[in-house]
Every structure is written in structure tokens, then in C-alpha cells.
Amino acid sequence: MxxxxxxxxxxxxxxxxxxxxxxxxxxxxxxxxxxxxxxxxxxxxxxxxxxxxxxxxxxxxxxxxxxxxxxxxxxxxxxxxxxxxxxxxxxxxxxxxxxxxQYAYAPDESPETPQARSEKEIRSAVLRWCREECRKFDVDVQNLGAPWKKGLAFAALLMSHLANDELQSLLQKIDLDSSADVLNTVFQLAEEKFGTPRLLDAEDFELSRFDEKSILAYLISLKQSIEGRSASRNDSSLEISS
Known part of the structure; x- marks a missing residue:
């Protein structure tokens, strides 16, 4: 899908x-x-x-x-x-x-009668993308639980799309032992680098406020931002080469 x-x-x-x-x-x-x-x-x-x-x-x-x-x-x-x-x-x-x-329909598969996607299907597809990206940094993503609360999964997602110098800069200023520092640093970088709206803060991952739907929505937005940036780069490369 x-x-x-x-x-x-x-x-x-x-x-x-x-x-x-x-x-x-x-x-x-x-x-x-x-x-x-x-x-x-x-x-x-x-x-x-x-x-x-x-x-x-x-x-x-x-x-x-x-x-x-x-x-x-x-x-x-x-x-x-x-x-x-x-x-x-x-x-x-x-x-x-x-x-x-915005991800509830896939009109390209059936232009006349778009098929609605359930939240379960959306969650499954987004997690599959996250799993593939995070595997590069040995972060195991099976659900929207622990790896996201600690910030490591968010960090792995970003790191897989950063240039080497950007990656080194991130690793130098981030404190991997502090979940709050990891989360806030990653959200700020995602906003600055990819234009992903910063709709989450470290405080949102406290047990009393933890909301998996919020994480899912943010991941969809992050995925869109990253893929949009990649598409723009490809378009620029084509223009230069032509």
C-alpha cells in the first residue's frame, strides 16, 4: 500500500x-x-x-x-x-x-472511487517507513512507544537524511542521555532543516500527556517534509544537468 x-x-x-x-x-x-x-x-x-x-x-x-x-x-x-x-x-x-x-485516500489507485484508508492502515504504512529508516542506526521501531518517548527514533529518522557534516554537528550538540534534550533538539532541527511544523515538545511525552495519535500525525508531516525536500533536490539536479 x-x-x-x-x-x-x-x-x-x-x-x-x-x-x-x-x-x-x-x-x-x-x-x-x-x-x-x-x-x-x-x-x-x-x-x-x-x-x-x-x-x-x-x-x-x-x-x-x-x-x-x-x-x-x-x-x-x-x-x-x-x-x-x-x-x-x-x-x-x-x-x-x-x-x-490528507492521507485518508489514495486517489491514484482508483481515480473514480478513491478507497478510504483506515487509521490502522495509515499507522502500519508510516511505521514501516520509520522502521526502514531507523534500521540504518540500529534503532528498533515496532510501535509508537518507547523509542519515540526517548527521542532515539526521531533522531534516527533525521540522521538518515542528513549530510555527513550535518550529522556530525547534530551528534556533537545532542545529549543522548537526556530524552528531553534529544526530543527538543530533533524537533527544532526538523523545523529548520525540513520545514516540519513543530507541533510537539518534550513535555508532550510525559506519561500523563502521551498521545500516540499526535506522534503519528507528526511522523506523517515529517515524512511529507523529507520527501518534499528530496523531490526538490531531484528537480534541481535535473535542471542543472539539462
Whole structure:
């Protein structure tokens, strides 16, 4: 099975506001609507910029309704007021649903009747990719548990796509004995190097907050960013050689 999103050329990191401005940037719902259009094929008409809070709520309600109707997203306890109110967890849940939703169909396999992919199938395919990449650094990935909590699997994924000098630089500044240091360093590097939105922090891996769906959504975004960078490099090489 091959995962493919409806708009695989879209890099989520290029569409989201910087991490420090993430919540404020999504408040009026316009960026979320645009992501639904570009990632998931929604037919929204993106409204003009407005300072009207009720317009913001209307925009976000359209996004929530679309994700629930089209992809069965469990957002029953997320309200437009949560996003307008800059609440971090509800906002991230909507983003995670968007990331997962873009991989819900593989239209290339059946153009007329796209076949829906279950979360189990998506998880299996993403883990298979992770397993192949992490094997290069002797990190065993069987699930979304221990290797991810410690940060070693994230580090192995990045290291398999870094140039030698970048790899050496990472190894010099990372403390492999500190899970928090590994996680935060890797997330920062992924954002800087591949444009992967930094939707996770080391604190998210505490037992009381650990959420496998969040990790899966981040891995999908990371995979997309890495493959998008590789495709850009290949295109550049072709242009130079021609």
C-alpha cells in the first residue's frame, strides 16, 4: 500500500504561522480553511480578512464540520471558541486531524472511487517507513512507544537524511542521555532543516500527556517534509544537468 495525500506537493510547514505565532495566526480560521482546501480537497471560499469575532467562529465551525463529516474526525469536544480563544490542545487536535485526513485516500489507485484508508492502515504504512529508516542506526521501531518517548527514533529518522557534516554537528550538540534534550533538539532541527511544523515538545511525552495519535500525525508531516525536500533536490539536479 502506498500513502498519498490529495495535494502531496503542499508542505504544511510553509502554510502555518511560525511556532511563536501559531495560535494567533489560526484564530480567524482562514488558514485552517485554506489547509482544508489544499490538503483535503474542500471547496471552501476563503473569506476576506475580518476583525469580526463571529466571522472567525463561522470559519472555524465550517472547518470542524468538514473534518467530522468528510473524515469522521472525533472533534465533538472541540469548539470554535477554543480556537478563537487560543487554546493550544484543541488547536493542535484540529491540525493533527488535518494531517491525518490528507492521507485518508489514495486517489491514484482508483481515480473514480478513491478507497478510504483506515487509521490502522495509515499507522502500519508510516511505521514501516520509520522502521526502514531507523534500521540504518540500529534503532528498533515496532510501535509508537518507547523509542519515540526517548527521542532515539526521531533522531534516527533525521540522521538518515542528513549530510555527513550535518550529522556530525547534530551528534556533537545532542545529549543522548537526556530524552528531553534529544526530543527538543530533533524537533527544532526538523523545523529548520525540513520545514516540519513543530507541533510537539518534550513535555508532550510525559506519561500523563502521551498521545500516540499526535506522534503519528507528526511522523506523517515529517515524512511529507523529507520527501518534499528530496523531490526538490531531484528537480534541481535535473535542471542543472539539462
Amino acid at each position: 502506498r500513502l498519498q495525500c490529495r495535494a502531496s506537493q503542499v508542505n504544511l510547514g510553509e502554510k502555518l504561522p511560525p511556532r511563536g505565532d501559531l495560535l494567533v495566526g489560526l484564530t480567524d480560521g482562514r488558514i485552517l480553511m485554506q489547509l482544508c482546501v489544499e490538503l483535503c480537497g474542500a471547496s471552501f471560499r476563503i473569506p476576506e480578512v475580518s476583525s469580526n469575532r463571529y466571522r472567525w467562529m463561522e470559519n472555524i465551525n465550517q472547518v470542524l464540520a468538514f473534518l467530522q463529516r468528510q473524515f469522521g474526525a472525533d472533534l465533538s469536544d472541540v469548539g470554535a471558541g477554543d480556537i478563537v480563544g487560543n487554546k493550544i490542545q484543541p488547536t493542535l487536535r484540529v491540525l493533527w486531524c488535518l494531517i491525518l485526513a
